[in-house]
Amino acid sequence: MAPATPTASPRPLALLLVLLILCFVSPDQLAVHGQPDALGFISIDCGIADGTSYSDESTQGLRFVSDAGFVDAGTGTNADINPPYNDRDLAPRYLNVRYFPTAGAGARSCYTLRGLSPRARYLVRGSFYYGNHDSLNRPPTFDLYLGVNRWATVNFTAADDIVILEATVVSQADFLQVCLVDMGRGTPFISGLDLRPLKAAMYPEATVNQSLFLLSLRRPAAKFTVNRYHFWRPASAYRVFRYPFDPHDRIWQSYGDIAPWTNITTAATVDVSNSNSSGEPSVVVQSAATPVNGSRLDFSWSPDNYLNNDNGNPAYLLLLYFAELQQLQSNALRRFDILVDGASWNGSQSYSPKYLSAEVVERMVVQGSGQHTVSLVATPEATLPPILNAFEIYSVRQMTGIATDNGDAKAMMAIRTMYMLKKNWMGDPCAPKAFAWDGLNCSYSSSSPAYITALKLASSMLTGAVNPSFGDLKSLQYLDLSNNSLSGPIPDFLAQMPSLTYLDLSSNKLSGSIPAALLQKHQNGSLVLRIDNNANICDNGASTCAQDDKKKNRTLAIAVAVPIAVATLLFVAAILILHRRRNKQDTWMTKNARLNSHRERSNIFENRQFSYKELKLITANFREEIGRGGFGLVFLGYLENESPVAVKTHSKTSSQGDKEFQYEAQHLSRVHHRNLVSLIGYCKDKKHLALVYEYMHGGDLEDRLRGEASVTMPLSWHRRLKIALDSAQGLEYLHKSCQPPLIHRDVKTKNILLSADLEAKISDFGLMKVFAG
Numbered sequence: 219m220a221p222a223t224p225t226a227s228p229r230p231l232a233l234l235l236v237l238l239i240l241c242f243v244s245p246d247q248l249a250v251h252g253q254p255d256a257l258g259f260i261s262i263d264c265g266i267a268d269g270t271s272y273s274d275e276s277t278q279g280l281r282f283v284s285d286a287g288f289v290d291a292g293t294g295t296n297a298d299i300n301p302p303y304n305d306r307d308l309a310p311r312y313l314n315v316r317y318f319p320t321a322g323a324g325a326r327s328c329y330t331l332r333g334l335s336p337r338a339r340y341l342v343r344g345s346f347y348y349g350n351h352d353s354l355n356r357p358p359t360f361d362l363y364l365g366v367n368r369w370a371t372v373n374f375t376a377a378d379d380i381v382i383l384e385a386t387v388v389s390q391a392d393f394l395q396v397c398l399v400d401m402g403r404g405t406p407f408i409s410g411l412d413l414r415p416l417k418a419a420m421y422p423e424a425t426v427n428q429s430l431f432l433l434s435l436r437r438p439a440a441k442f443t444v445n446r447y448h449f450w451r452p453a454s455a456y457r458v459f460r461y462p463f464d465p466h467d468r469i470w471q472s473y474g475d476i477a478p479w480t481n482i483t484t485a486a487t488v489d490v491s492n493s494n495s496s497g498e499p500s501v502v503v504q505s506a507a508t509p510v511n512g513s514r515l516d517f518s519w520s521p522d523n524y525l526n527n528d529n530g531n532p533a534y535l536l537l538l539y540f541a542e543l544q545q546l547q548s549n550a551l552r553r554f555d556i557l558v559d560g561a562s563w564n565g566s567q568s569y570s571p572k573y574l575s576a577e578v579v580e581r582m583v584v585q586g587s588g589q590h591t592v593s594l595v596a597t598p599e600a601t602l603p604p605i606l607n608a609f610e611i612y613s614v615r616q617m618t619g620i621a622t623d624n625g626d627a628k629a630m631m632a633i634r635t636m637y638m639l640k641k642n643w644m645g646d647p648c649a650p651k652a653f654a655w656d657g658l659n660c661s662y663s664s665s666s667p668a669y670i671t672a673l674k675l676a677s678s679m680l681t682g683a684v685n686p687s688f689g690d691l692k693s694l695q696y697l698d699l700s701n702n703s704l705s706g707p708i709p710d711f712l713a714q715m716p717s718l719t720y721l722d723l724s725s726n727k728l729s730g731s732i733p734a735a736l737l738q739k740h741q742n743g744s745l746v747l748r749i750d751n752n753a754n755i756c757d758n759g760a761s762t763c764a765q766d767d768k769k770k771n772r773t774l775a776i777a778v779a780v781p782i783a784v785a786t787l788l789f790v791a792a793i794l795i796l797h798r799r800r801n802k803q804d805t806w807m808t809k810n811a812r813l814n815s816h817r818e819r820s821n822i823f824e825n826r827q828f829s830y831k832e833l834k835l836i837t838a839n840f841r842e843e844i845g846r847g848g849f850g851l852v853f854l855g856y857l858e859n860e861s862p863v864a865v866k867t868h869s870k871t872s873s874q875g876d877k878e879f880q881y882e883a884q885h886l887s888r889v890h891h892r893n894l895v896s897l898i899g900y901c902k903d904k905k906h907l908a909l910v911y912e913y914m915h916g917g918d919l920e921d922r923l924r925g926e927a928s929v930t931m932p933l934s935w936h937r938r939l940k941i942a943l944d945s946a947q948g949l950e951y952l953h954k955s956c957q958p959p960l961i962h963r964d965v966k967t968k969n970i971l972l973s974a975d976l977e978a979k980i981s982d983f984g985l986m987k988v989f990a991g
């Protein structure tokens with residue numbers, strides 16, 4: 219049979235390609251969703267399968283996409299509308315929803331629209347059709363937020379209500395969030411979400427601090443809840459004009475028949491350039507309402523329950539569109555007063571629409587919580603009744619909620635994405651206060667954005683590198699990343715964070731050197747730094763580890779290190795084999811050692827300077843001698859927290875200068891590796907020199923091997939090999955990762971110490987330099 223032909227395997231090449239792609243394509247480029255299309259539109263059909271899209275006939279081919287990339291993966295569930303509600307002649311976006319059942323009362327579920335221009339004006343539209351998608355036959359009530367400000371309370375009177383809410387906003391940043399808030403009155407859901415850019419001149423009343431919310435008062439004769447009407451009356455349909463008729467895809471719907479009104483329509487194009495600041499399409503104003511019989515047109519509105527239910531004194535923006543559609547005889551006159559709540563619109567001037575030329579007459583603020591009425595009343599000299607071609611009514615609202623600083627918010631979103639954090643991390647990180655993200659402390663002020671001051675991400679299962687976005691949190695004072703699986707080097711940017719005073723990186727898998735600037739901050743007391751219990755932290759206090767350095771240095775270091783490591787390995791292995799005893803039991807770990815092992819985790823990186831008095835205290839006046847080295851005696855001591863230490867004293871007074879000893883000791887205290895004995899501190903007090911090391915419960919290898927014959931358990935073959943490898947690693951680390959390389963001039967079994975669980979650690983490296991200068 220034909221075996222799998224081992225041709226030159228394409229696998230490594232493919233792998234390389236994947237790696238290259240991963241290196242050069244940013245996550246933003248991969249996430250094509252979440253961005254506007256060529257028209258600048260975002261058209262989301264919430265509830266269709268992730269990653270799918272379709273072109274919509276009713277808008278002549280606008281492409282609607284799924285909400286993947288706009289809403290956090292894993293939040294919400296897709297559902298289809300149930301019969302009989304799916305039988306209506308509806309656009310596809312109303313046939314399914316995304317709902318948010320797991321969020322629970324008080325929780326917020328958000329959509330993030332990206333790729334916006336800061337300070338540009340946009341139309342944002344949410345569509346909601348309940349359609350018994352959850353088979354509960356209970357339409358919910360929930361809050362809708364635009365960023366940190368409440369937009370509306372979405373409420374349904376029936377399962378077949380379609381609610382469409384539109385807002386005209388100026389975006390603060392290059393993204394905008396729309397959030398659904400569970401009020402404990404049913405599960406929030408959404409059918410569709412759209413974003414449309416508007417021209418700069420349109421709706422100037424919308425500012426960074428003020429948004430326009432189109433009223434959503436229901437009209438029995440109108441199809442949708444958008445209060446933007448035209449009076450076009452083709453024989454049959456209640457026609458809706460949107461894209462492509464309106465290049466901004468506003469929804470203009472038919473006002474619907476009312477008995478006292480009829481319409482005038484023209485086939486001629488109406489010039490809209492006079493009112494192009496509002497950009498209404500010509501077709502919308504080609505038809506107008508006029509009274510059947512009489513000389514006035516009246517219509518009114520009341521506060522909108524969705525928008526104005528928390529506002530004692532709502533303010534409205536009213537836009538009226540006029541264009542004369544009839545060629546008037548010379549003796550005919552159409553002239554009318556525009557009255558709001560019985561008062562004239564502006565001054566006392568009456569108004570005559572211009573022939574086939576549209577104008578928008580707008581009234582900025584109509585204020586008050588009651589009903590408001592607009593009346594178009596023919597003047598006494600007029601021979602024709604008033605007309606009205608189109609109108610819009612907005613609720614004008616101050617955006618008083620103060621969001622998180624853009625930089626901070628974007629950094630937090632990047633951190634959330636990078637580490638796939640869920641928690642309650644939706645919407646704005648700090649605001650509103652009631653929805654602030656877990657693990658954050660923010661500083662709030664009434665005049666400036668909220669800033670993040672503390673970020674607690676301990677035990678959060680973070681993996682990978684320390685993300686550069688942490689560095690963008692300029693007001694962060696407290697950063698706890700302990701007890702995760704962060705790997706790679708400790709990045710330099712941590713030292714550049716201007717407000718940081720507490721940084722906990724302990725219990726991760728970080729490696730390499732501690733950036734010099736970070737160390738300096740730690741040493742001068744401006745930063746509390748915790749870095750213990752990491753894989754391979756080394757520091758020479760001056761420059762960086764070889765891994766991060768130029769290739770030349772690295773090659774050199776390896777060239778030096780490898781032979782040394784191999785030599786050590788052989789050397790230790792040989793000794794171990796020579797000392798090998800017949801007994802092969804593997805019960806090498808005593809109960810006592812097990813109990814003590816937790817104490818041996820390397821100490822928090824600290825660079826403590828002991829006084830001679832302190833040493834006397836620690837060692838109970840140098841009571842227990844535990845060893846004798848080339849330079850002096852070694853004593854057992856206990857620190858304040860009861861961790862045992864080995865105090866290595868120097869018997870002779872040194873000719874060395876204070877500075878050099880201190881420099882060397884500081885240098886050594888920054889060399890950390892699991893196979894190197896950690897220096898905790900030093901003493902340079904007048905003539906007394908001493909080094910304080912972590913205490914190794916297992917003693918040194920020489921003693922261990924000598925003692926095997928009599929008291930201790932013999933070392934298994936497996937354990938011996940492990941000790942040899944550990945020792946080699948420690949030595950290799952000294953040479954490879956510390957610059958300039960630390961050469962251990964005195965490798966012997968006496969200098970290989972064992973922890974309680976028999977992990978080997980090299981000791982006495984660099985001693986020659988410290989004590990002898």
Ligand SMILES: *[C@@H]1O[C@H](CO)[C@@H](O)[C@H](O)[C@H]1NC(C)=O
Nearest residue numbers: 359371373374375523524527
């Ligand atoms: C929702 O609508 C119902 C019926 O119109 C009304 O009774 C109720 O007060 C509304 N709820 C809210 C929160 O607006």
Ligand SMILES: *[C@@H]1O[C@H](CO)[C@@H](O)[C@H](O)[C@H]1NC(C)=O
Nearest residue numbers: 424425426427428664665666
């Ligand atoms: C918005 O409000 C802020 C703070 O209240 C104010 O400094 C700023 O001038 C306002 N901007 C506009 C466009 O009104």
Ligand SMILES: *[C@@H]1O[C@H](CO)[C@@H](O)[C@H](O)[C@H]1NC(C)=O
Nearest residue numbers: 419490491492493494495496
């Ligand atoms: C309408 O827009 C055009 C070009 O955008 C401009 O030249 C013209 O002045 C505008 N008209 C009005 C009345 O603003």
Ligand SMILES: *[C@@H]1O[C@H](CO)[C@@H](O)[C@H](O)[C@H]1NC(C)=O
Nearest residue numbers: 477478479509510511512513
């Ligand atoms: C017009 O209005 C007057 C007075 O309201 C009424 O008597 C008359 O029947 C109306 N005509 C039509 C055609 O509706």
Ligand SMILES: *[C@@H]1O[C@H](CO)[C@@H](O)[C@H](O)[C@H]1NC(C)=O
Nearest residue numbers: 564565566567569578579580
């Ligand atoms: C009233 O409104 C009309 C139409 O916008 C405008 O031309 C006129 O100047 C206004 N009059 C006053 C007194 O503001």
Ligand SMILES: *[C@@H]1O[C@H](CO)[C@@H](O)[C@H](O)[C@H]1NC(C)=O
Nearest residue numbers: 658659660671672673674696
């Ligand atoms: C965060 O805020 C809480 C509550 O105000 C406070 O108890 C805690 O000390 C703060 N933590 C930090 C690190 O600032």
Ligand SMILES: *[C@@H]1O[C@H](CO)[C@@H](O)[C@H](O)[C@H]1NC(C)=O
Nearest residue numbers: 676677678679680700701702
């Ligand atoms: C460390 O994190 C893990 C979960 O990742 C948790 O189970 C453990 O309790 C944490 N340890 C400490 C000391 O917080």
Ligand SMILES: *[C@@H]1O[C@H](CO)[C@@H](O)[C@H](O)[C@H]1NC(C)=O
Nearest residue numbers: 735736738739740742743744
């Ligand atoms: C500590 O060192 C850092 C980094 O060199 C420096 O920016 C800071 O001003 C120093 N702080 C003090 C209190 O000396």
Ligand SMILES: CC(=O)N[C@H]1CO[C@H](CO)[C@@H](O)[C@@H]1O
Nearest residue numbers: 451452453479480481482483
């Ligand atoms: C209700 C009404 O009178 N509609 C009229 C609107 O204008 C069209 C076109 O002129 C007529 O066909 C409708 O009857």
